[in-house]
Amino acid sequence: MSQKFQEPPRPPSLSGGGSKTGLSTLGGQIVPKTTTTGIPNVVPLTLRTEAYRVQNQLKILINNYKILSGRLEKNPENKILMRQLADVQNYIVFYNQEQCFLLDKIRKFLRDLENGKFFGKQLSLNSTGESSRASSTNGKPSPNSFSED
Numbered sequence: 001m002s003q004k005f006q007e008p009p010r011p012p013s014l015s016g017g018g019s020k021t022g023l024s025t026l027g028g029q030i031v032p033k034t035t036t037t038g039i040p041n042v043v044p045l046t047l048r049t050e051a052y053r054v055q056n057q058l059k060i061l062i063n064n065y066k067i068l069s070g071r072l073e074k075n076p077e078n079k080i081l082m083r084q085l086a087d088v089q090n091y092i093v094f095y096n097q098e099q100c101f102l103l104d105k106i107r108k109f110l111r112d113l114e115n116g117k118f119f120g121k122q123l124s125l126n127s128t129g130e131s132s133r134a135s136s137t138n139g140k141p142s143p144n145s146f147s148e149d
Contacts, residue, residue, distance in 0.1 A: 042113065043106055051106065054099045061092045 039048050068085045075081065 039106060040110070043109060047102065047106055047109065051099070051102045054095055054102060058092065058095050058099065061088055061095060064088050065092065 039051060065085070065088050068081055068088060072078065072081045072085060
């Protein structure tokens with residue numbers, strides 16, 4: 001199941017955002033201020049950043065759900081609040097699915113790293129006995145390589 005879900009339009013944030021998020025920007029990317037995400041640093045930054053973005057969005061959506069639920073208790077006949085609450089529920093489901101997809105990718109990356117699949121390709125290339133400068137046709141260095149023969 002390597003299908004990525006299509007992201008719906010960004011939900012409005014009732015809780016604001018900004019500096020309360022624990023995020024900072026670095027070169028246009030949102031990165032966590034602390035390394036307490038629970039995701040090891042060996043995981044590529046793009047995956048960690050995306051997982052943190054989704055987690056932050058889920059926190060905002062859950063807070064929005066609580067706010068809208070409280071408002072709906074005070075005014076149970078308000079159709080607009082009912083629709084907004086349904087929208088927030090749909091967003092929570094979407095971002096939860098996206099989070100599951102990302103966590104599966106991170107787990108696969110860590111499993112592959114642990115099993116040495118990334119190093120297996122490097123070892124199989126080196127075990128042929130050819131130098132990295134050898135051409136694939138006759139085993140001699142290519143004319144453009146630097147050799148000290």
